[in-house]
Amino acid sequence: MAASTAxxxxxxxxxxxxxxxxxxxxxxxxGVLAIDLSSFFSSIDMAHANFAGDIxxxxxxxxxxxGDQQDVFINPLCNIDGTNVRIASGLVGHPLIAGTxxxxxxxx
Numbered sequence: 001m002a003a004s005t006a007x008x009x010x011x012x013x014x015x016x017x018x019x020x021x022x023x024x025x026x027x028x029x030x031g032v033l034a035i036d037l038s039s040f041f042s043s044i045d046m047a048h049a050n051f052a053g054d055i056x057x058x059x060x061x062x063x064x065x066x067g068d069q070q071d072v073f074i075n076p077l078c079n080i081d082g083t084n085v086r087i088a089s090g091l092v093g094h095p096l097i098a099g100t101x102x103x104x105x106x107x108x
Contacts, residue, residue: 004028004087004096006035018045019107024052025087027098038083041105047085049078051099083108 008023021040025033037044076099077088085103089096 002028003031004033004098006033006101008035008037012040014107017107018104021103021105022100024100025049025096025098028096030089030093030095032086032088033096034081035085035087035101035103036083037085037103037105038108040108041083041103042108044080044083044085044103044105046105047078047080047101047103049076049085049087049099049101051076051097053098 004026005028006023006025008021012022013020019040021037023035025035075090076096077090078101079086080103083105085101087096087099087101
C-alpha cells in the first residue's frame, strides 16, 4: 500500500492572531503521516483527526482469557510536533484509514 497524503482545504478561517486549517488525508501504509503546516502557523495549539466512512471491524485477541473481541471504534493517533501534525493508525501494525483533520494555531 502507498503512503498516505494530505490535502489542505483552500480557505482557512482566521480569528485575531489564530487560524483554523482543515483538510483530509488518504488511506495508506502503517507509517506516520506528517502534515507540514509551517507556511500557515508559527505554533500549533490543537490538532485533531477523524477517520471517514465505514471502519471494518478489527479482531483483538485478549491473551488474558476473555477471548477475541471486535472493535470498530478506533481513533487515529494525532500529535503536534512543532508546526507539523502527525497522524497514525490507532493500532500498531494496522494501516491508516482515510479521514479528515483540523488544526488551530498562531498565524505565522
